[in-house]
Amino acid sequence: MSLELETAAQRDTLRRVAIDPVSRVEGHGKVTLLLDEAGHVREARLHIVEFRGFEAFIEGRPYWEVPVMVQRLCGICPVSHHLAAAKALDGIAGGAPVPPVADKLRRLMHYGQIMQSHALHFYHLASPDLLFGFEAPPATRNIAGLAAAYPHVARQGVMLRRFGQEIIQATSGKRIHGTGAIPGGMNRHLSPQDQASLRAQADQAVSWSQEAVALAAHLSCSQPLLYREFGQVRSPLLSLVRADGALDFYDGTLRLRDADGRILHEGLDPARYQDYLVEEVKPWSYMKFPYFAALGPQRGWYKVGPLARVQNCDFIPSPLAEHARQAFIAQGDGSIQHGALAYHWARMIEMLHAAEVVRDLLDDPALQEGAILHQGGPHQREGISAIEAPRGTLLHHYRVGEDDLVSHCNLIVSTTHNNQAMNEAIRQVALRYLDGRSLTEGLLNHIEVAIRAFDPCLSCATHALGQMPLVVELQDASGALLERKLRT
Amino acid sequence: MSLRPKPRIATVSLGGCFGCHMSLLDMDEQLFELLDQVELDRSPLTDIKTLAPCDIGLIEGGLCNAENVHLLQEFRVRCRILVAVGACAINGGLPAQRNTRRLGDCLREVYQFRPGLVHGQIPNDPELPLLLDQVRPLHEVVQVDYSLPGCPPSGEALRKFISDLLAGHPPRLTDGLLHYD
Numbered sequence: 001m002s003l004e005l006e007t008a009a010q011r012d013t014l015r016r017v018a019i020d021p022v023s024r025v026e027g028h029g030k031v032t033l034l035l036d037e038a039g040h041v042r043e044a045r046l047h048i049v050e051f052r053g054f055e056a057f058i059e060g061r062p063y064w065e066v067p068v069m070v071q072r073l074c075g076i077c078p079v080s081h082h083l084a085a086a087k088a089l090d091g092i093a094g095g096a097p098v099p100p101v102a103d104k105l106r107r108l109m110h111y112g113q114i115m116q117s118h119a120l121h122f123y124h125l126a127s128p129d130l131l132f133g134f135e136a137p138p139a140t141r142n143i144a145g146l147a148a149a150y151p152h153v154a155r156q157g158v159m160l161r162r163f164g165q166e167i168i169q170a171t172s173g174k175r176i177h178g179t180g181a182i183p184g185g186m187n188r189h190l191s192p193q194d195q196a197s198l199r200a201q202a203d204q205a206v207s208w209s210q211e212a213v214a215l216a217a218h219l220s221c222s223q224p225l226l227y228r229e230f231g232q233v234r235s236p237l238l239s240l241v242r243a244d245g246a247l248d249f250y251d252g253t254l255r256l257r258d259a260d261g262r263i264l265h266e267g268l269d270p271a272r273y274q275d276y277l278v279e280e281v282k283p284w285s286y287m288k289f290p291y292f293a294a295l296g297p298q299r300g301w302y303k304v305g306p307l308a309r310v311q312n313c314d315f316i317p318s319p320l321a322e323h324a325r326q327a328f329i330a331q332g333d334g335s336i337q338h339g340a341l342a343y344h345w346a347r348m349i350e351m352l353h354a355a356e357v358v359r360d361l362l363d364d365p366a367l368q369e370g371a372i373l374h375q376g377g378p379h380q381r382e383g384i385s386a387i388e389a390p391r392g393t394l395l396h397h398y399r400v401g402e403d404d405l406v407s408h409c410n411l412i413v414s415t416t417h418n419n420q421a422m423n424e425a426i427r428q429v430a431l432r433y434l435d436g437r438s439l440t441e442g443l444l445n446h447i448e449v450a451i452r453a454f455d456p457c458l459s460c461a462t463h464a465l466g467q468m469p470l471v472v473e474l475q476d477a478s479g480a481l482l483e484r485k486l487r488t
Numbered sequence: 489m490s491l492r493p494k495p496r497i498a499t500v501s502l503g504g505c506f507g508c509h510m511s512l513l514d515m516d517e518q519l520f521e522l523l524d525q526v527e528l529d530r531s532p533l534t535d536i537k538t539l540a541p542c543d544i545g546l547i548e549g550g551l552c553n554a555e556n557v558h559l560l561q562e563f564r565v566r567c568r569i570l571v572a573v574g575a576c577a578i579n580g581g582l583p584a585q586r587n588t589r590r591l592g593d594c595l596r597e598v599y600q601f602r603p604g605l606v607h608g609q610i611p612n613d614p615e616l617p618l619l620l621d622q623v624r625p626l627h628e629v630v631q632v633d634y635s636l637p638g639c640p641p642s643g644e645a646l647r648k649f650i651s652d653l654l655a656g657h658p659p660r661l662t663d664g665l666l667h668y669d
């Protein structure tokens with residue numbers, strides 16, 4: 001449909017408009033549009049402009065450092081990277097499977113993280129667009145504006161995020177970049193005091209999450225056409241599911257549905273991702289473009305994250321969230337929903353599920369005692385894991401040498417899976433809303449609304465290194481030349 | 489009500505992970521008190537994309553590319569008080585681990601020679617900012633007024649730090665708020 005908008009012919013005759021930086025998202029990205037004289041959109045691209053270098057410099061490090069290092073990929077979902085690394089390294093440390101108590105503690109941490117990240121995204125970042133309108137003045141279209149106009153809603157968002165962060169702190173020692181999971185298990189139990197105080201807040205968190213679902217559903221149902229069609233890109237859906245088909249954020253096998261809902265692949269072992277996934281490199285973005293090799297680059301890309309997960313699973317294994325999922329499915333009249341804005345409702349359903357799981361885990365006294373570290377099993381040299389991070393499927397892959405140093409690291413992060421879908425969504429929105437019009441700030445914000453819906457994490461998507469044929473000079477505070485680089 | 493305009497705060501993430509920005513939000517309900525007292529200017533939390541003259545600029549992340557350098561210089565010019573927030577801004581942080589590797593080798597390895605790549609090539613579009621060979625801390629390029637350590641500093645440390653600055657005296661953090669991890 002809009003795939004032809006990826007690269008325009010005669011690019012140097014066109015006018016360039018940039019949205020730089022893309023704001024109210026995590027990380028560093030920009031959008032460029034190329035327009036002809038009549039204002040028709042000829043090209044639209046979401047560029048990921050940052051690089052980090054993690055995959056490269058993880059190599060050569062002792063493997064036990066890795067779960068602590070990789071969480072610095074992303075300050076919004078550090079726990080996902082922390083746990084994905086620990087899971088991949090369990091077998092390498094001779095510690096697989098981890099003891100049941102460690103598994104529960106990791107799940108508690110992970111579901112706390114789903115809560116805080118989903119709350120952050122909906123309330124702090126995305127909701128101003130949805131509550132005030134896409135063309136509301138930018139001075140109020142943010143969390144401060146939300147706090148002024150809807151103090152009750154803003155407060156709930158802040159408190160939900162806080163609850164998730166407190167769970168992470170109790171299981172890892174810090175709210176951001178703690179140390180809880182280690183290869184083979186965990187390094188701490190949950191203290192009785194923490195368990196009691198978190199449990200005392202859990203019922204409230206569940207009921208606030210119900211209100212969040214109600215708000216997202218209300219927004220969606222009050223403008224059904226907008227929520228169905230805005231940034232709608234039909235594609236397959238990919239996520240982990242549990243053996244019985246249930247939604248699971250921590251473990252499972254991969255399922256791929258086509259755009260109409262038929263299951264294309266079932267029970268795919270994440271450890272064999274290289275058998276079916278390939279990644280395309282495009283010169284204009286540091287983020288790669290993965291797709292299912294058998295389906296090819298045109299048809300093999302897919303969506304991940306809440307919209308994929310909620311429609312990919314057979315059911316959600318907690319009653320309130322499953323009830324909410326049924327209502328969501330009913331809204332789509334039984335067909336798969338592909339509108340970008342449908343992500344928000346699905347995301348709030350997941351937050352409710354996470355709140356229910358957290359509450360139930362906090363009822364379990366086993367979190368306070370018993371074995372939490374498995375050691376002495378056979379040491380493997382390679383480990384691959386998948387986890388459902390807040391933004392979608394996350395793959396970590398490590399090889400470790402005889403010296404216990406990492407010899408290979410490959411990461412496919414959630415946002416990378418959504419790369420093509422996000423680019424298609426902005427092209428669809430550009431054609432529908434911007435084409436042939438004189439561009440205002442509010443119109444341009446439509447593009448960002450579509451990107452935000454995916455809740456992209458543009459920091460963790462940029463773990464590779466890049467290079468451009470340019471000269472840069474770095475001067476110190478007094479103007480003296482520190483470094484001059486010439487690239488060809 | 490006083491007619492004095494509220495102090496303006498701008499924030500930016502250069503080569504950072506957004507963890508320091510998340511720590512700002514970790515002041516929880518006290519965030520609302522802060523938002524009452526100040527005006528947020530350019531920040532990942534707003535859609536303001538050009539920087540106005542500000543009282544305080546909070547910088548997360550070190551310098552990884554040319555655009556980071558330009559942005560930092562702009563913040564220095566526009567902000568009365570510039571704060572390096574977190575390990576990355578202060579000394580490069582974890583991303584500076586790449587300083588021990590040759591850029592070109594890493595590029596080829598990640599974008600060209602990895603298994604499972606289609607059209608392996610090093611991204612080189614003019615829209616992508618030029619990388620610096622080494623990740624550098626802020627103070628090597630501009631004068632920094634304050635450094636707030638931690639990876640990230642806690643929400644409470646940020647709150648205390650900012651409220652001291654707003655009150656017009658040098659920030660003082662007690663032991664519990666000062667940490668380097």
Ligand code: SF4
Pocket residue numbers: 072075177503504505506507508548549573574575576577581582638639640
């Ligand atoms: S100092 Fe730590 S939390 Fe802050 S940006 Fe750097 S890695 Fe992230």
